[in-house]
Amino acid sequence: MRIINRRPSRFSGFFLAAIPFIAVVVVYMIASRQRLAENPADKLLPSFQSMGSAFWRMAFEPDRRSGDYLLWLDTLDSLWRLGIGMAIATALALVIGLLIGFIPHVRSALAPFVATFSLIPPITILPILFIVFGLGEAAKVALIVAGTAPVMIRSTAQAVMTIPREMIIKAETLGASVWQMLTRLVLPQTLPGLINSIRLALVPAWIFLISAEAIASTTGLGYRIFLVRRYLAMDVILPYVIWITLLAFILDRLLLVISRRAFPWFHLNGESL
Amino acid sequence: MSAPDPQVPPQVVVRNLGKSYGDTLVLERVNLEIAPNSFCTIVGASGCGKSTFLRMLLSQEAPTRGSILVDGEPLPREPTPDRGIVFQRYSVFSHLTVEDNLLLAAEFEASPAIGRLFGAARRTAMQEIEETLEKIGLAPARKRYPSQLSGGMQQRLAIAQALLKKPKILLLDEPFGALDPGIRADMHELLDQLWKELGMTVFMVTHDINEAFKLGTRMLVFDKTRHDPHAPDRYGATITYDLPLNAGAKGRAPPVSELFANPKQPLHKGTRP
Numbered sequence: 001m002r003i004i005n006r007r008p009s010r011f012s013g014f015f016l017a018a019i020p021f022i023a024v025v026v027v028y029m030i031a032s033r034q035r036l037a038e039n040p041a042d043k044l045l046p047s048f049q050s051m052g053s054a055f056w057r058m059a060f061e062p063d064r065r066s067g068d069y070l071l072w073l074d075t076l077d078s079l080w081r082l083g084i085g086m087a088i089a090t091a092l093a094l095v096i097g098l099l100i101g102f103i104p105h106v107r108s109a110l111a112p113f114v115a116t117f118s119l120i121p122p123i124t125i126l127p128i129l130f131i132v133f134g135l136g137e138a139a140k141v142a143l144i145v146a147g148t149a150p151v152m153i154r155s156t157a158q159a160v161m162t163i164p165r166e167m168i169i170k171a172e173t174l175g176a177s178v179w180q181m182l183t184r185l186v187l188p189q190t191l192p193g194l195i196n197s198i199r200l201a202l203v204p205a206w207i208f209l210i211s212a213e214a215i216a217s218t219t220g221l222g223y224r225i226f227l228v229r230r231y232l233a234m235d236v237i238l239p240y241v242i243w244i245t246l247l248a249f250i251l252d253r254l255l256l257v258i259s260r261r262a263f264p265w266f267h268l269n270g271e272s273l
Numbered sequence: 274m275s276a277p278d279p280q281v282p283p284q285v286v287v288r289n290l291g292k293s294y295g296d297t298l299v300l301e302r303v304n305l306e307i308a309p310n311s312f313c314t315i316v317g318a319s320g321c322g323k324s325t326f327l328r329m330l331l332s333q334e335a336p337t338r339g340s341i342l343v344d345g346e347p348l349p350r351e352p353t354p355d356r357g358i359v360f361q362r363y364s365v366f367s368h369l370t371v372e373d374n375l376l377l378a379a380e381f382e383a384s385p386a387i388g389r390l391f392g393a394a395r396r397t398a399m400q401e402i403e404e405t406l407e408k409i410g411l412a413p414a415r416k417r418y419p420s421q422l423s424g425g426m427q428q429r430l431a432i433a434q435a436l437l438k439k440p441k442i443l444l445l446d447e448p449f450g451a452l453d454p455g456i457r458a459d460m461h462e463l464l465d466q467l468w469k470e471l472g473m474t475v476f477m478v479t480h481d482i483n484e485a486f487k488l489g490t491r492m493l494v495f496d497k498t499r500h501d502p503h504a505p506d507r508y509g510a511t512i513t514y515d516l517p518l519n520a521g522a523k524g525r526a527p528p529v530s531e532l533f534a535n536p537k538q539p540l541h542k543g544t545r546p
Contacts, residue, residue, distance in 0.1 A: 164362075164363035166360040166362065166363035166364055167363055167364075167366055167367075169331070169333055169352050169358060170358060170360075170364055170365075170366075170434070170435075171366075171377075171381075172351065172352040172353070173331075173352050173353065173354055173356060173357055173358050173435070173438070173440070174354065174377060174378040174381055174434070174437065174438060175353075175354040175378065175381050175382060175438060176381045176388065177381075177385065179385075179386075179388075180381050180385070180387075180388035183387055183388055183389075184377065184380070184381075184388040184389070185366065188368045188369075189367075189368055263368070264418070265367055265368050265369075265418040265419075265420065266368070268418060268420045268421060269420060
């Protein structure tokens, strides 16, 4: 049988998926052991034990100076910034994106502006945001919004424009007003696409969050890893990176589950990643 | 002959209608008078402008020249509830279940602010669509989404939905083009029954000449009467045959080959070889 027609069973699929992960862990362990054998004080490739104890310290032992449980404090602050930023970006995408997609005059007025704005590399306006909003929370949230909203607006508008014209005309012949079409046709047809664009926008959103925290902050996951970098504390950095990855993964899956639950009609045809 | 009964004023009057897209002339010199309660079938080769004609009847597109009058009044400039439409695809709302698709018209009418009914009002509206659901045989599938229905079921839903606002004119754009022959015969029966019951004027574009003969009381053939081999877009199509198809006339209709034989002279209403 050709290889394209051979499908892994559930068990072998799981096993195949695990192989790359296991391989990386094994390679790391070998390399780490070798370096530590030569120099027990080596900081570059810490052992799993020292990473585990560092993670335990960050999570479950109060900080000696401030008395905070740093991992949870960092996680909470970072997720708060990310959440507020994405919420504002989503709201903007909904309002502006729907109007651009549905109403030709708004499209003519705003689409070129949004397209231009979305081409500004967001990180370049970070200094401006720090000057305007100060070094507090607002600048970090504003960076996430500025970095993700334009693309989300464009993809939402695009999603509106791909609604078959036939459906919109059908709604008109059923006596719908523009507002009713927005609420009963355009919005529900666009929401699954919006959730998709949130999932995609979360990737750059994390980048902007970590960057902003690295540059000016006193808490947050990004602040922490850039802080301990000064001491070459790989035993803290690596678990933090894994933790951030895990958070990003959970958020992504959560949004997928929400989309499947809330919009079953959208997921009827075929699997989605 | 198709000369309308002088006692009954025509419902639809088309005068010197023409449509062009840029330099491409699609339709020209279309003149027509349609009596109320006619079942008008429209046939013609691909790209002959029959769907364009239907879209102009729907106000989805504006004529380049000439006019269409319904009951003596010019057509509104956008689709309105007095003209129902069934497309070949995307006629129903993919994000709504069967019953929600049928409820939508009532919800638009009763709830201008959110286009949604709840509680007792919703139950009352639901009772009103019960008979429709039974008649189109979709009562057992009421909770399903359109993509979970067969093509025939989807089109039955689309027809039922198009009739909810009791339109004076029903427009059908190749509604059964994607269906199996057996299902198509069932659909013909349903459509014929609905047309006789509801007393409306039907315009149906079809590729299937047998369907056109079977269902129509009048058949319009669209074709080009003039050809410029160096500029195929210079001349548009017009009505080349206008056949009354009452029981007696059906037997005397010219053979299909002759209908599409590109007559050299435009044939006017009521004159045929």
